Amino acid sequence: MTLPAMRYKLAPYGEAMVGKGAFSIVFKATEEGSGRQVAVKKSRVSRTVKRPTLRHEIRVLQFLKGHPAIPAVYGYGKLEHFEYMAMELLGPSIAEQKKDGAGVMVKTVIRVVDQALAALEHIHSLGIVHRDIKPENFLCAIDDASTIKIIDLGISKPFSHGQPSKYDPLKARRHIVGSLYWASLNSHNGVDLAPRDDIESLAFIALFLLRGSLPWKPRPHLESLVHSQEIVRLMKLGCPGPILSTGFPNEFGELLTYSRSLEFGQLPDHGAVRSSFAGLTEIMGYSPNSGPLDWTPCYLKSTNPILDEPEVSIPDEDDEDGDSGDDLGEDSYYGMDLDMWERQGERDKDVTLPAKLEAELDSITPLIIEVQDN
The missing domain is CATH 1.10.510.10 (Transferase(Phosphotransferase) domain 1)
Structure with a gap:
């Protein structure tokens, strides 16, 4: 079964951001076609990173789904410079x-x-x-x-x-x-x-x-x-x-x-x-x-x-120098908001699911192909 690709449009500036973490920002967005209001989590990540954090997070959420306390997830995408996760909008x-x-x-x-x-x-x-x-x-x-x-x-x-x-x-x-x-x-x-x-x-x-x-x-x-x-x-x-x-x-x-x-x-x-x-x-x-x-x-x-x-x-x-030891390669983003973002490195190798399970979870997650800024 081929899953539909997902597109999202962020809310107007001033209303869009609903949360912020060490390596990500969460925006309110509208899903194209359905009009559904969702939360889009965005993290800046170098193109060299093979194990980005949001990809792992959406796999875990898919694995745990079915319980009232687990928010619904709608899509994942690793586009140029950033990775995105769309999920249930919460209060x-x-x-x-x-x-x-x-x-x-x-x-x-x-x-x-x-x-x-x-x-x-x-x-x-x-x-x-x-x-x-x-x-x-x-x-x-x-x-x-x-x-x-x-x-x-x-x-x-x-x-x-x-x-x-x-x-x-x-x-x-x-x-x-x-x-x-x-x-x-x-x-x-x-x-x-x-x-x-x-x-x-x-x-x-x-x-x-x-x-x-x-x-x-x-x-x-x-x-x-x-x-x-x-x-x-x-x-x-x-x-x-x-x-x-x-x-x-x-x-x-x-x-x-x-x-x-x-x-x-x-x-x-x-x-x-x-x-x-x-x-x-x-x-x-x-x-x-x-x-x-x-x-x-x-x-x-x-x-x-x-x-x-x-x-x-x-x-x-x-x-103490705080050096994480990660070699992230050349910075892959040159936009005006460079100073807003901590560049995400590789997640620890032990923070992963079995390879077969990861492949199964990826197969049921719709792909995000575009997130538009206003």
């Missing part, structure tokens, strides 16, 4: 719904956690670990703002069995996997990530929503990478679940404790954890999961614990 993230400095109502956090656990159960059951669980990657559906969908699977990968690989982020001067604020302790320690780490990051999200903040703060922009990572690692190490959940139902702290108790190859019991939160809903007299999510801000009198920032000394810190 604001839970990060955008939360007010700065304020917490979120317990009943809302329970519903977010329940939906996230259902999504992760589906993802993990198919042998995939997300590896970048954070509030910005949970978005509300356009047609039902009470439905949460999960995005940004560009660094997702099949999880390993047997003994995990390990490296020392300090000695290697390497960025940990995932986002610094939300990454698990295993990520900070350079241990290969597994489903348990997605659950730990989800626990951080739940506690952040309840408390309004976490003890470790976003790091100064000019602070060295390894210095930031070590400070945050030590602060997370000093924050067990019962401490972070003080003043809130125990189930939230227990989620963090549970995630850290799992072995590398052990699948979380997502159903049991969801049942514990369902029981909490009943105990607190909340209605079952129905109606819109309530994002009314809650301002707490105290956000214990307050931790002193640890003093960290990194040997030979001045030698």
Whole structure:
């Protein structure tokens, strides 16, 4: 079967951009022919790159489709200078719904956690670990703002069995996997990530929503990478679940404790954890999961614990140069917006699906042949 080629026209300037990441920008666009409103994710990539990130991401989304939390995908194309992915247009993230400095109502956090656990159960059951669980990657559906969908699977990968690989982020001067604020302790320690780490990051999200903040703060922009990572690692190490959940139902702290108790190859019991939160809903007299999510801000009198920032000394810190080691060849784009884009390199070789599966998924993905700018 030959799939139709897809063309998209971006929304007018000022309305078009709906999101931005380290290596990509997401635009609102209209699908030619159907008139369907979609999100087009655009990433600048050298022509020399054989394994671009968006191609992997759309394969993973196609592989995971069929669950309410997985957004629909409509097409992929690698055109000159850029690659594009067209997918379901979604609403604001839970990060955008939360007010700065304020917490979120317990009943809302329970519903977010329940939906996230259902999504992760589906993802993990198919042998995939997300590896970048954070509030910005949970978005509300356009047609039902009470439905949460999960995005940004560009660094997702099949999880390993047997003994995990390990490296020392300090000695290697390497960025940990995932986002610094939300990454698990295993990520900070350079241990290969597994489903348990997605659950730990989800626990951080739940506690952040309840408390309004976490003890470790976003790091100064000019602070060295390894210095930031070590400070945050030590602060997370000093924050067990019962401490972070003080003043809130125990189930939230227990989620963090549970995630850290799992072995590398052990699948979380997502159903049991969801049942514990369902029981909490009943105990607190909340209605079952129905109606819109309530994002009314809650301002707490105290956000214990307050931790002193640890003093960290990194040997030979001045030698850190941040060189990724990628040889991307001559730059392939000379447009006026060159300074807007980080040039995407080859994704890690372990961030891939089996070759046969990749070929099958490519065969069911319509090809994008044109994206027009206004």
